Amino acid sequence: DQQVKQNSPSLSVQEGRISILNCDYTNSMFDYFLWYKKYPAEGPTFLISISSIKDKNEDGRFTVFLNKSAKHLSLHIVPSQPGDSAVYFCAATMADRGSTLGRLYFGRGTQLTVWP
């Protein structure tokens, strides 16, 4: 049962434009969301996260938006650069595990390609 879904397996964007990656979740208990970037033969690298008490978090070129009522989040990359080409994973968790992040539920990823 996929509780976190990334329905677009791929996205192609021109350099300098905005990339928007989408993610939907089904479990209303999720209260913390993360985005990771992954290159081939490497482990995922943390990009940005958002708590359910917020609807937006920004870090440089990366902004994550959370719409709790729609159970939807999105990652905006502005401006996109060729080095951003990678697989992007959305992940979610819930704070009932006490003092650790515990289990992350991942989407299946979106391959972003930024072309010059």
Added chain:
Amino acid sequence: KAGVTQTPRYLIKTRGQQVTLSCSPISGHRSVSWYQQTPGQGLQFLFEYFSETQRNKGNFPGRFSGRQFSNSRSEMNVSTLELGDSALYLCASSPQTSGVFTSTDTQYFGPGTRLTVL
């Protein structure tokens, strides 16, 4: 600070064999989680260890097991390997949180161990 390290990086085994993978977390991190990544299923959670105790377990058969040592290093073991166990096995470590997650709370991933079962 050194990152999460995993050994070996690549492994080839045959069906029926068993395998042990190792993970050294970032210094000071007491939580270690393991994930399996396959093309069809994405990243699937295996288990989490915290202070040598398994805190959470994913939906994998009993052939998959793990443990954590007092220095927080962790191992996972897969017995009676099947072809479908071919995957990238990722380990992630994280520090203890305050219980309320903030924007700096994340799991830090190692490079993974690529297991091929023939």
